[in-house]
Amino acid sequence: MKKTIIITSIIVAVAIIAMIVISKLGGKDDLSKLFTDVQKGDFEIVVTTTGELQAEVSLDIKGPEGLMSRNMRFGGIKIQDLVPEGTEVKKGDYVATLDRSSVDNTLKDELDRQELLETELLKKQIDTTISLGNLRDDLVNLKFNLEEAQITLEQSVYEPPTTIRQAKISLEKAQRAYEQTQSNYTLKVQQARADIKDTQLQLTKQRRKVAEMQDIIAKFVVMAPADGMVIYKREWGGAKRKVGSEISPWDPVVATLPDLTSMISKTYVNEIDVSKVKTGQEVRLTVDAFPEKSYTGVVTSVANIGEQLPNTDAKVFEVITKVDGSDPILRPSMTTGNKIITQTFKDVIYIPLETVFATADSIPFVYKKDGTRQVVVLGESNENDVIVEQGLSKGDRLYLSIPEGGEKFKLRGEDLIPVIKERKKIKAEEEKRTQNANPRAGMRPDTAARRQVFIRNRQD
Numbered sequence: 132m133k134k135t136i137i138i139t140s141i142i143v144a145v146a147i148i149a150m151i152v153i154s155k156l157g158g159k160d161d162l163s164k165l166f167t168d169v170q171k172g173d174f175e176i177v178v179t180t181t182g183e184l185q186a187e188v189s190l191d192i193k194g195p196e197g198l199m200s201r202n203m204r205f206g207g208i209k210i211q212d213l214v215p216e217g218t219e220v221k222k223g224d225y226v227a228t229l230d231r232s233s234v235d236n237t238l239k240d241e242l243d244r245q246e247l248l249e250t251e252l253l254k255k256q257i258d259t260t261i262s263l264g265n266l267r268d269d270l271v272n273l274k275f276n277l278e279e280a281q282i283t284l285e286q287s288v289y290e291p292p293t294t295i296r297q298a299k300i301s302l303e304k305a306q307r308a309y310e311q312t313q314s315n316y317t318l319k320v321q322q323a324r325a326d327i328k329d330t331q332l333q334l335t336k337q338r339r340k341v342a343e344m345q346d347i348i349a350k351f352v353v354m355a356p357a358d359g360m361v362i363y364k365r366e367w368g369g370a371k372r373k374v375g376s377e378i379s380p381w382d383p384v385v386a387t388l389p390d391l392t393s394m395i396s397k398t399y400v401n402e403i404d405v406s407k408v409k410t411g412q413e414v415r416l417t418v419d420a421f422p423e424k425s426y427t428g429v430v431t432s433v434a435n436i437g438e439q440l441p442n443t444d445a446k447v448f449e450v451i452t453k454v455d456g457s458d459p460i461l462r463p464s465m466t467t468g469n470k471i472i473t474q475t476f477k478d479v480i481y482i483p484l485e486t487v488f489a490t491a492d493s494i495p496f497v498y499k500k501d502g503t504r505q506v507v508v509l510g511e512s513n514e515n516d517v518i519v520e521q522g523l524s525k526g527d528r529l530y531l532s533i534p535e536g537g538e539k540f541k542l543r544g545e546d547l548i549p550v551i552k553e554r555k556k557i558k559a560e561e562e563k564r565t566q567n568a569n570p571r572a573g574m575r576p577d578t579a580a581r582r583q584v585f586i587r588n589r590q591d
Contacts, residue, residue, distance in 0.1 A: 165532065166500060167483055171525035174481050176474040176513050178408060180450070182398030182467040184418070186389025187453065190357055191364075192226055194383040195350035207377035208234070208351075210385060216363045216371075217462070220355040220388075227385045229351040229378070238348060241341050248334040255330055259323040266316045273309040280305040359388030362463045368441060389463050394454045396428065396467045399440065399447035407473040408433050414452045417468040421460060428452040430471060476511065480519045486529045487517060493555075494548055497523070498530035498537055506544035508551055521547055 194208065212228040220226060280302040287298040355361075363371040364384045372378075378385060396416060400408055414428040431453045437446035452469060454461070486497050487509070496506045505527075510518035522544050523529075530537075 165530060165534075166528050167486060167531055169480060169482055169519070169523045169525055169527040169529065170516075171480050172478065174476040174479050174511070174513075174516070174518055175472050176407070176476075176511055178400060178404045178471040178473055179514065180398045180400055180469045180471070182396040182416075182452065182469045184454075184461055184465040184467055185395050185397050185463050186362075186387075186391060187393040187395045189362070189387040189389040190359065191384045192353060192356060192361070192386045192388060194229055194353060194378050194385055195347045196383075207379050210372070210374055210376050210378065213363075213374050213386065214361055216361060216386075216464075218361045220359065220361055222355055222357050224355045225352065226355050226361060227353040229353065229385075231348055231351050234344070234348055234351075238341070238344050241337070241344060245334070245337045245341050248330065248337055252327065252330045252334055255323075255327050259327065263316070263319060263323065266312070266319060269312055270309070270316060273305065273312050277302070277305040277309050353385050355388065357388055360391065360462075362387050362389050391459070391461065391463075392457045394457070394461050394463075395431070396452040396454060396469055398450050398452070398467070398469050400433075400450050400471075402437055402446045402448065404473075405433065405437075405448040405450075408448075408450055408471055409473070413472045415470040415472070416452070416454060418461065419466040419468070424458075424460075426454055426456075426458070428454045474511070476518060479510070480523055480525060481516045482519055482523065482529060483515060483531070484512065484517055485531050488533065494551055496542070496544070498534055498540060500528035500530065502540055504537070504540045504542045506542065506547045506551070508547050508554075521550070 209230040210227055211230040214220070214226055280298070284295070284298040284302050287295045290298075363373060363386055365371050366376075372385070396414075408430060410430050410433060412430045414430060416426040416428055418424060418426070429452065430450060432449075432451040434449040437448050439446055450471070452471075482497065487495050487507070488497070489495050494506060495509055496504045499505050505522050507522035508520045510520045512518065534540075
């Protein structure tokens with residue numbers, strides 16, 4: 132019994148000691164998380180955005196040419212079938228089928244018109260044959276009448292003068308009737324030929340139109356113009372062109388075949404940060420699909436005019452980044468994380484924004500582990516850290532939050548307060564001049580202003 136009590140006591144004692152040790156270790160870990168060291172090194176101002184991979188050069192897979200030819204007009208044509216995006220195709224492979232229902236009706240109307248013209252031509256040819264045949268018969272009869280009048284005149288030589296005169300008049304009438312009918316026949320022939328030729332020209336034009344339309348409709352089955360991977364074309368509004376989408380004579384592209392050896396990242400930067408982004412700046416990229424991999428690139432273009440994306444109110448500016456090198460795993464439409472390095476400061480002192488607080492009159496300071504509050508002169512900042520131009524040295528240990536009894540910490544570096552106030556005054560004057568020159572300038576806070584808001588929210 133005593134032995135059992137002793138063993139139980141030992142176990143309880145060991146458990147208590149273990150709990151105390153763990154508690155102390157945990158306390159040390161928690162304590163270490165309350166502090167951070169002042170760092171020294173290169174400091175980067177970064178604009179972070181989300182982008183989308185695209186091929187720098189793509190070959191368009193288009194619907195049939197001639198959708199807006201001189202002889203015909205097509206409206207919007209729907210995509211009836213389309214191979215899945217990402218399909219690898221060879222030149223001549225099937226890609227898509229366009230809906231023929233609307234153009235088939237148009238073709239039927241044109242075929243009906245062609246048939247009417249063919250019937251009209253045949254009718255004119257028959258009518259011309261009949262009418263000219265009748266005229267030829269009339270000419271033969273009038274010629275007979277002329278010959279009879281001639282014979283009558285010859286036989287009236289020994290007749291009275293009156294009879295001879297009547298015979299001459301009859302001959303002249305027969306001659307004139309024959310000549311008029313002959314002239315009319317010539318005109319009728321010319322008229323019939325012109326009429327038939329006009330109808331033949333209309334029929335030829337209509338046949339050509341029907342043949343062209345049939346040739347275009349035959350190409351409503353779209354084939355790949357080259358080897359590659361099929362990527363759906365993105366519409367102006369951002370949606371991809373797919374089954375049910377329409378192509379038009381002005382934009383007949385069904386899909387694209389991108390050159391995957393040269394990729395770009397298309398992203399949009401808000402109007403607050405776009406002034407910092409310039410062509411030639413270095414960019415660090417990651418791809419959501421492969422988080423373990425990283426890439427580099429360079430900004431190649433920055434839009435001069437902002438645009439408003441769907442479902443957003445803010446204006447953004449398109450920025451294109453050329454990805455360095457190539458990687459076969461990269462595909463169009465993959466989401467990228469873009470860190471545009473807009474400025475780099477060499478060998479400077481910097482601290483986390485969380486360590487910076489402010490007095491009632493917005494003088495920034497930090498809590499040091501030695502039990503003091505140190506006034507600091509701040510420089511540029513990024514999303515996480517801020518440069519300290521005066522007030523701290525590398526290795527100084529700072530509180531990440533307001534320490535217990537922090538209001539009792541002695542304030543040091545008061546000689547830096549005039550420097551801070553003078554800088555604020557100069558900055559305010561610059562902003563006023565800028566705003567006077569451009570009333571829209573300064574309407575949105577820059578990075579430094581956002582930092583000041585962050586600091587004011589942390590005043591003790």
